[in-house]
Amino acid sequence: MPSVYINTGRKALTDLPPRDPKVRSFHESLPHYRPTPLAALPEIAQQLGIQHLLVKDESSRLGLTAFKILGASWATAKAVAKRVGLKSTGVGSREDLENELSLKNLASVAQAAELVLYAATDGNHGRAVGRMAKYLGIKARIFVPTMVDEEAKSKITSEGATVEVINGDYDQTVLDTKLAAEEHEGGKGLLISDTALEVDDEIPQWIVEGYQTMFDEIEEQILEATGQQTITHVVAPVGAGSLSSAVVTHFERTSRSTKPTIVTVEPESAACLKASLEIGKMASVHATFTICTGMCCGTLSASVWPILKDGVSVAMTVHDGEVDEAIHLLQKYGIYAGPCGAASLAAIRKLARVEGIQLSPNSVIVIFCTEGERGYQMQI
Numbered sequence: 001m002p003s004v005y006i007n008t009g010r011k012a013l014t015d016l017p018p019r020d021p022k023v024r025s026f027h028e029s030l031p032h033y034r035p036t037p038l039a040a041l042p043e044i045a046q047q048l049g050i051q052h053l054l055v056k057d058e059s060s061r062l063g064l065t066a067f068k069i070l071g072a073s074w075a076t077a078k079a080v081a082k083r084v085g086l087k088s089t090g091v092g093s094r095e096d097l098e099n100e101l102s103l104k105n106l107a108s109v110a111q112a113a114e115l116v117l118y119a120a121t122d123g124n125h126g127r128a129v130g131r132m133a134k135y136l137g138i139k140a141r142i143f144v145p146t147m148v149d150e151e152a153k154s155k156i157t158s159e160g161a162t163v164e165v166i167n168g169d170y171d172q173t174v175l176d177t178k179l180a181a182e183e184h185e186g187g188k189g190l191l192i193s194d195t196a197l198e199v200d201d202e203i204p205q206w207i208v209e210g211y212q213t214m215f216d217e218i219e220e221q222i223l224e225a226t227g228q229q230t231i232t233h234v235v236a237p238v239g240a241g242s243l244s245s246a247v248v249t250h251f252e253r254t255s256r257s258t259k260p261t262i263v264t265v266e267p268e269s270a271a272c273l274k275a276s277l278e279i280g281k282m283a284s285v286h287a288t289f290t291i292c293t294g295m296c297c298g299t300l301s302a303s304v305w306p307i308l309k310d311g312v313s314v315a316m317t318v319h320d321g322e323v324d325e326a327i328h329l330l331q332k333y334g335i336y337a338g339p340c341g342a343a344s345l346a347a348i349r350k351l352a353r354v355e356g357i358q359l360s361p362n363s364v365i366v367i368f369c370t371e372g373e374r375g376y377q378m379q380i
């Protein structure tokens with residue numbers, strides 16, 4: 001299988017949901033908020049023959065080591081508010097948040113309703129949901145597939161959540177978690193899922209919406225980093241596809257006359273987006289081991305497929321060896337990435353060698369380091 005697929009079906013997206021200004025104010029109200037760095041990697045840019053390579057470094061985000069808390073926190077806030085019938089009061093001023101989506105207010109209503117948060121995860125999302133449960137003073141039950149390692153499990157339990165292992169892969173875990181949440185006594189289970197089983201599932205869409213804060217920050221940082229607003233390419237890692245759909249949505253909504261080319265990267269062993277684009281409809285693959293645990297999904301989120309099929313220009317795969325090399329290269333420049341966090345660099349290094357792909361001395365490429373350093377075991 002070739003590792004690069006050019007999506008000839010790429011077209012402009014219409015009818016995208018409007019940007020919700022409350023997302024950013026909500027994140028700013030959370031403990032440990034500060035923008036994550038947009039770091040320039042000039043030596044790698046030179047090696048690739050491009051103008052700028054910028055990495056949005058999410059290895060320290062809202063007190064955790066991955067970007068996922070942006071989505072999990074916003075989706076939890078919205079889901080709790082909806083479950084208990086909190087009314088939306090305005091357009092996102094600090095006063096509104098104090099009245100409505102403040103942690104204090106959410107904690108008091110979530111505790112009164114005795115809510116228990118549920119999540120299926122291969123690591124980072126579950127830890128983020130566990131952190132939200134801790135902030136709200138409620139319980140969380142987090143379900144993981146067998147391939148999740150001890151380090152990831154103990155990070156989840158360190159938030160006070162329980163971890164339950166499902167004898168199966170990530171897709172199976174998603175189904176079992178949904179059932180467990182639905183069966184929770186008294187209807188008090190609240191599933192914070194980052195992947196949709198139905199196209200109009202609301203909570204996964206709030207997860208996608210929560211990632212907006214990263215792009216708001218990039219828009220504020222790009223001028224200082226490069227002296228210009230231009231971005232020619234954005235590379236997004238894909239598991240269930242929420243992050244990449246947030247990337248497409250943001251750049252389609254911006255007023256740039258030339259939209260950046262959106263490149264996605266998946267592990268060779270779990271490339272459900274690339275497989276779907278190749279046949280023109282959503283397809284599942286049998287996902288097998290990869291060091292990129294967070295990207296080991298066999299099925300896309302149902303709600304992201306309509307966006308990705310039109311908005312992604314190039315879908316790539318990388319193998320674990322390429323990711324391992326990229327991790328070490330990033331370390332040389334002071335970026336300490338876990339495997340998912342280095343996958344975008346692995347992809348762009350590969351793309352630079354593919355004929356017919358237009359990387360040029362004018363290219364300004366943004367990649368995402370989605371998680372910080374963590375242990376991993378290469379399979380031989």
Ligand SMILES: Cc1ncc(COP(=O)(O)O)c(C=O)c1O
Nearest residue numbers: 239240241242243294340370371
């Ligand atoms: C660190 C990391 N990077 C990338 C991804 C992929 O994100 P998505 O599932 O939204 O495609 C995940 C998903 O869990 C992740 O944990």
